[in-house]
Amino acid sequence: MIRDVPGTLAVDIVGIGLLGPGLPDWGSARAALADPATWTPAPLVVPAPARLPATERRRAGLIIKCAIAVADQACTGAGIDPGGLATVFSSSSGDPANCHALCEALAGPDPFVSPTRFTNSVHNATAGYWHIATASRAPSTSLCAFDASFGAGLLEAASQCVAGARPVLLVAVDTPYPEPLNSVRPLPDSFATALLLAPAGADAPLARLSLALEPGAPTPCMHAGLEALRAAIPAARALPLLQAIARRAAAAVVIDFQSSLALRVAVAP
Amino acid sequence: MSPLAITDYTLTSAIGTGRAAALANLREGRSGLRRRRFETAALDTWIGEVPGVDEVRVPAPLAEFDCRNNRLAWLGLQADGFAASVAAARARHGARRIALVLGTSTSGILSSEQAYRRRDPDSGALPPDFHYAGTLNTGSLTAFVGAALGLDGPSFVISTACSSSAKAYAAAARLIELGLADAAVVGGVDSLCLHTLYGFDALELLSPEICRPWDAGRRGLSLGEAAAFALLERDAARPRAWLLGAGESSDGYHMSAPHPEGAGAADAIRAALAAARLAPGDIDYVNLHGTGTASNDLAEDTAMHDVFGAHVACSSTKGATGHTLGAAGAVEAAISLLALEHGVMPGGANRIAPDPALGARYLDASVEAPLRRVASNSFGFGGSNACLVFGAAA
Numbered sequence: 001m002i003r004d005v006p007g008t009l010a011v012d013i014v015g016i017g018l019l020g021p022g023l024p025d026w027g028s029a030r031a032a033l034a035d036p037a038t039w040t041p042a043p044l045v046v047p048a049p050a051r052l053p054a055t056e057r058r059r060a061g062l063i064i065k066c067a068i069a070v071a072d073q074a075c076t077g078a079g080i081d082p083g084g085l086a087t088v089f090s091s092s093s094g095d096p097a098n099c100h101a102l103c104e105a106l107a108g109p110d111p112f113v114s115p116t117r118f119t120n121s122v123h124n125a126t127a128g129y130w131h132i133a134t135a136s137r138a139p140s141t142s143l144c145a146f147d148a149s150f151g152a153g154l155l156e157a158a159s160q161c162v163a164g165a166r167p168v169l170l171v172a173v174d175t176p177y178p179e180p181l182n183s184v185r186p187l188p189d190s191f192a193t194a195l196l197l198a199p200a201g202a203d204a205p206l207a208r209l210s211l212a213l214e215p216g217a218p219t220p221c222m223h224a225g226l227e228a229l230r231a232a233i234p235a236a237r238a239l240p241l242l243q244a245i246a247r248r249a250a251a252a253v254v255i256d257f258q259s260s261l262a263l264r265v266a267v268a269p
Numbered sequence: 270m271s272p273l274a275i276t277d278y279t280l281t282s283a284i285g286t287g288r289a290a291a292l293a294n295l296r297e298g299r300s301g302l303r304r305r306r307f308e309t310a311a312l313d314t315w316i317g318e319v320p321g322v323d324e325v326r327v328p329a330p331l332a333e334f335d336c337r338n339n340r341l342a343w344l345g346l347q348a349d350g351f352a353a354s355v356a357a358a359r360a361r362h363g364a365r366r367i368a369l370v371l372g373t374s375t376s377g378i379l380s381s382e383q384a385y386r387r388r389d390p391d392s393g394a395l396p397p398d399f400h401y402a403g404t405l406n407t408g409s410l411t412a413f414v415g416a417a418l419g420l421d422g423p424s425f426v427i428s429t430a431c432s433s434s435a436k437a438y439a440a441a442a443r444l445i446e447l448g449l450a451d452a453a454v455v456g457g458v459d460s461l462c463l464h465t466l467y468g469f470d471a472l473e474l475l476s477p478e479i480c481r482p483w484d485a486g487r488r489g490l491s492l493g494e495a496a497a498f499a500l501l502e503r504d505a506a507r508p509r510a511w512l513l514g515a516g517e518s519s520d521g522y523h524m525s526a527p528h529p530e531g532a533g534a535a536d537a538i539r540a541a542l543a544a545a546r547l548a549p550g551d552i553d554y555v556n557l558h559g560t561g562t563a564s565n566d567l568a569e570d571t572a573m574h575d576v577f578g579a580h581v582a583c584s585s586t587k588g589a590t591g592h593t594l595g596a597a598g599a600v601e602a603a604i605s606l607l608a609l610e611h612g613v614m615p616g617g618a619n620r621i622a623p624d625p626a627l628g629a630r631y632l633d634a635s636v637e638a639p640l641r642r643v644a645s646n647s648f649g650f651g652g653s654n655a656c657l658v659f660g661a662a663a
Contacts, residue, residue: 006448009449056524092407093406093407094407099378102464102468103384106382106464106467107385107386107388111311111463111467112467112471113468114471115471115472115525118471119472119524119525119650120524122374122429122649122650123374123407123428123430124429124430124649124651124653125524127651128650128651128652131519131520131521132521135521136519136521137519137520137521137532137536138519139517140519140651140653141427141429141436141440142427142428143426143428144408144425144428145408145411145426146402146412148425149408149425152424155425156440159440159443163443180394181381181395181401181405183394185402185406213365213422213423258365258415258421258422258424259421260365260421261365
């Protein structure tokens with residue numbers, strides 16, 4: 001077990017969700033992450049969010065569906081009831097298609113905003129849908145740090161997990177903007193991952209992590225295809241960490257965060 | 270949690286730039302809301318605009334961040350010598366040991382609204398002067414403020430609608446408690462834009478008259494804009510006040526309507542009291558979320574009654590500032606700190622007829638009284654709730 005040191009956060013990963021190009025879920029993607037030579041890029045297939053009540057399911061866009069898919073995977077895999085689970089949702093952009101539709105509607109000669117579009121425009125819309133679906137009154141934080149959103153989310157989730165001594169579900173998700181915003185913020189595809197964190201000392205975790213803030217260059221993916229995803233999609237900054245967990249071997253992964261301060265994650269199986 | 274020293278704070282809103290203007294206006298019960306138009310919005314409503322934001326220029330090296338939200342942030346950082354206080358803290362702790370956690374709901378989205386009106390007629394492209402990362406992206410706020418203050422510690426934006434900047438206090442306190450930082454700049458900045466004016470209007474939550482929290486005839490909220498900041502430090506010789514506790518919860522009920530019995534709100538208040546190791550009777554005054562919508566005030570009143578009974582004095586200051594959304598938590602934290610430092614409970618502005626359905630001990634006029642502990646409620650869309658508890662310096 002990783003020992004507690006001031007300024008470091010020790011947490012266990014007890015559930016993982018994943019959805020990306022050629023990465024349909026954590027269970028089937030694990031082998032490809034451990035040995036990327038076996039990874040085949042393929043279009044993302046988003047499962048229907050069966051967990052959502054009918055009204056919310058009708059109103060949910062792609063980003064919400066992706067988030068719910070990975071959150072469900074992580075909770076199911078861990079055998080944890082999400083009903084009382086605290087959450088952290090990390091995204092660089094919120095719902096990009098919704099943002100575009102609102103900007104377009106407001107630019108016209110007769111500006112109009114649909115109530116559902118406005119409600120979905122808040123950065124925490126995804127978190128709101130998840131907590132409605134799970135009837136969870138536990139705390140939830142939604143955050144953004146542009147390209148460093150995954151590192152910020154992992155830090156915040158681990159902070160809540162250690163400070164509150166309770167499990168915290170981290171969901172990191174990004175989907176592309178339509179044009180014209182795609183040209184100024186191009187994302188090649190959607191990517192979502194969920195990490196269910198538990199206080200250090202969990203039974204049979206998928207990995208034990210120790211996090212610290214240190215200067216350092218981010219760890220790349222040693223595979224051109226995965227590295228292209230990592231570099232281009234903020235949520236895919238999780239890939240080197242997911243690869244380290246998939247390999248079931250001790251590793252050190254550096255995730256970019258501030259300009260001169262990175263998140264150094266020691267991974268132990 | 271361990272009490273955390275608040276060594277400086279500031280607020281800039283429709284009731285003035287800096288603490289002194291806000292305090293004087295709150296004492297006198299003056300509102301900063303005016304019936305006027307904003308930008309191209311064709312809506313007849315009252316807004317809490319900060320004068321002079323359009324004239325603010327961000328420093329030239331940070332030109333890529335130029336937008337209404339970051340201009341307002343820059344204006345707010347200069348008020349009360351706050352930027353100088355942070356510079357002194359940076360000299361004490363080092364740039365990497367000061368966290369930066371800020372809240373916003375719409376960031377620089379006004380820039381994208383304007384850019385969409387200037388798309389290339391042939392290609393549809395956005396104008397070349399539109400800078401996505403510096404304006405529209407939610408993370409623009411901490412990127413700008415971090416660069417402006419020369420900070421390099423852990424930094425991110427919390428965006429949970431109207432609880433954003435209250436939750437920033439909670440997240441920053443955790444980073445300090447866990448040894449990941451020795452100090453933190455917290456706060457929130459949100460600025461007027463068409464999204465929120467038309468959006469709240471579409472939801473029939475935007476009042477056609479000045480907002481009247483806790484009034485029997487309240488017709489909705491009035492939008493405002495603001496920048497408010499505070500400096501939290503692990504150790505301080507002369508704190509201005511203390512952050513004693515923070516509580517967070519979700520409703521898990523509806524995207525845009527509060528839980529009708531205020532169950533999530535009550536959870537957050539109780540969690541804040543528990544974190545501060547206080548009983549409800551230890552709180553002297555509560556600054557309410559009090560938006561002036563029919564459903565918020567009713568649900569919040571129920572939560573207040575559940576936790577405090579009918580005894581604690583409370584008011585909403587949104588009749589003075591307007592609802593500043595992602596900045597509201599930080600604005601009302603700063604008002605709570607003014608209340609503690611100066612011994613004044615601000616009255617809620619604009620109320621004509623008390624709502625007999627609401628039982629809270631709501632103050633219509635300011636009351637001078639020594640205060641030991643004050644709480645501030647913040648609730649947002651998506652069912653996001655937060656409550657902060659502050660204590661007097663001595």
